[in-house]
Amino acid sequence: MRIECIAIGTELLTTRRIDTNSVWLGERLAGLGLGFHRKTAVGDSREDLAGLFREALSRSDLILTTGGLGPTFDDFTKELFAEILGVGLEEDAASREDLLAFYAARGRVPPQVNFKQTLIPVGAEPLKNPVGTAPGVWWQDPPGHSGVRVVMMPGVPREMKRMWDDQVEPRLRPLAGQAVHTLRMVVSGVPESALDEQTREARGRHAQLDWTILANLTQVELLARGAEAADLEAARRDFESVLGDDLACVGEANLEDAVLAQLRARGETLAVAESMTGGLLASRLTAIPGASQAFLGGVTAYTAQAKAAFLGLDSDWLASVGTVSEPCAKALAEAARARLGATWGLGICGNAGPGAEGGAPVGTVFVALAGPDGTSARSPRLAGDRAEMQLRCAAQALDLLRRTVSASR
């Protein structure tokens, strides 16, 4: 089955908007053993969209579109596709009722322009939009294109995702390819190239699987896909011993989830004191529901005042050891741990630029962990821009915690 995606909207071509819908759809298709052969973004131009839709009809079996279902003049996906396929539009009574109900629930009546959203091409089926006003369209075997399916969805990600999950994917499941099983292993504290090297032989032992290595600023993912669940299970067991302590977690979790899960399983807790990362580490942990079971809180000790007021660190002593130093990171970790009575305390200081700070060049960081058996530290040298260094540094702190906790089993 040849599948293509058409993302409609001038903003996708000109500005800071990135088409993330098609990335999400690509993942969902992979889960069905399917995949795109092409993705296109096109502006709100009738001519460009018409040309693209004609091409797509000639080469694809399934055409997924996002966008252009709104009420305004620059939304015309349904009308244009109907015109190209030589059919008219008709009002869908249920969509009309849904629209009236949507506005009634907000104590309003729909503006006249919104009623064009209740029209669908003759011969197509409407797809309900329970979280917005733009219904979608499922159009199977449109005139002259037997075997083709055209699916029109809204461009708003939340509306598109809900429509896909509830109504589109269930219709596609019977057409799905061979089920594909996936294995996702998350590694932290190891560069992508080293992981590639380190796992080459093991990947060779599981060559019937498709392997991918994907790195971001905080972790590296090792992904495998294959037709047989047993093959993936065998690979998982093998890689658990090959990767050892480098393996943070398996499945959909990320480094932060792994660390919180590790602490929760042991009934232990964490406090943090962040200088260079300025709250980023706390923020990444508290983005996870239920974080407070293991994460007690922290301090953004970005200035000497904050280090003194919240953690009791003496400003003169700090000036003597340097605010970018191992003693400073250790003092931050120990004070955070002590103040909150946590099992573990992480302290972070460093220079993310611009400019040298207290003699420490940009990229210098110190990460310290205070725990039941004392305080340890590491000082990786980081590269990248300010935001990249803050992310990498937060990941270094989590990796230090993860490995230390794991070793203290």
Place this chain on the structure above:
Amino acid sequence: MRIECIAIGTELLTTRRIDTNSVWLGERLAGLGLGFHRKTAVGDSREDLAGLFREALSRSDLILTTGGLGPTFDDFTKELFAEILGVGLEEDAASREDLLAFYAARGRVPPQVNFKQTLIPVGAEPLKNPVGTAPGVWWQDPPGHSGVRVVMMPGVPREMKRMWDDQVEPRLRPLAGQAVHTLRMVVSGVPESALDEQTREARGRHAQLDWTILANLTQVELLARGAEAADLEAARRDFESVLGDDLACVGEANLEDAVLAQLRARGETLAVAESMTGGLLASRLTAIPGASQAFLGGVTAYTAQAKAAFLGLDSDWLASVGTVSEPCAKALAEAARARLGATWGLGICGNAGPGAEGGAPVGTVFVALAGPDGTSARSPRLAGDRAEMQLRCAAQALDLLRRTVSASR
């Protein structure tokens, strides 16, 4: 000039990789007064890429491609395009020297496969790659397509950007459209739809400009583009009075920058105490270089322990007023301000889900600001998932601060 972008690579269709190159290129083109009419991502399939390239040749004047210039079997952009245009490949002597030098600098000799990277289509010009091994190609007036320009660039963002800046953009500048001037105004605390309504008349007064409204979770941007700088300057003056205190800043800055700049200009400082946002507000402020001039630090007071240990809030009192309440938010704001001796203190509490917390339904938030003239609070009702609510709540806090500081002028 009709311009299209072709991003080549199966990873762009199947995994978590997003094609950000074309977004960057779209911005650069806009600076030249140019823009894409279409962007396509296609996999490492000769058939798909050949079909797409033929279509592109028939409809576009400038074709920008990224990817497929590497040394391995699944890199074939140059060979395929040469084949379609009916010409052979020849070795570029300078590219060969560059390749040898690149490896020599690393104390190695190039693997044999890399030498295919030194081949370019007969009649095309090589584009040097000073930061990698894949040269690009500038191909003007290829056989049978007079007036067309095909530009092949590497897929690695760093290499692509350097090649564009040094070699592609200078060649395009003589062809550039009329210079386009832009005006960007950032509004906070007003929903997109209300801003649309509120500015309709004023946009009508400046109808010679192209207007766009773009909302994200923390702010709304009002963008105008036009050929005459004077028109944009007139619009800016007009909108400053139309928007009044809703206008956070003009130019490339965002809400966080605006707040920090406002404080710095007055020699004032800020401390924060975050429960629901868990460090996100501090993190967004410290992402900005020089933040410490106005932002003294904060506390992630995610648990009762943290509220007691770092801010001295009494746990019994907290339990009696509720950890999701206006008194709690005010106490957080006042304690943060007092502990750091800051001009302003922000306190945030709320329930970002999942599940009710202390009787407060998901979406309930309280944001308080303590300052020289006392403490105020607001309690917007938020929607969205956990991450969205945390972002919206941080923006509400910054908006409260921005408007209060502005009114206390």
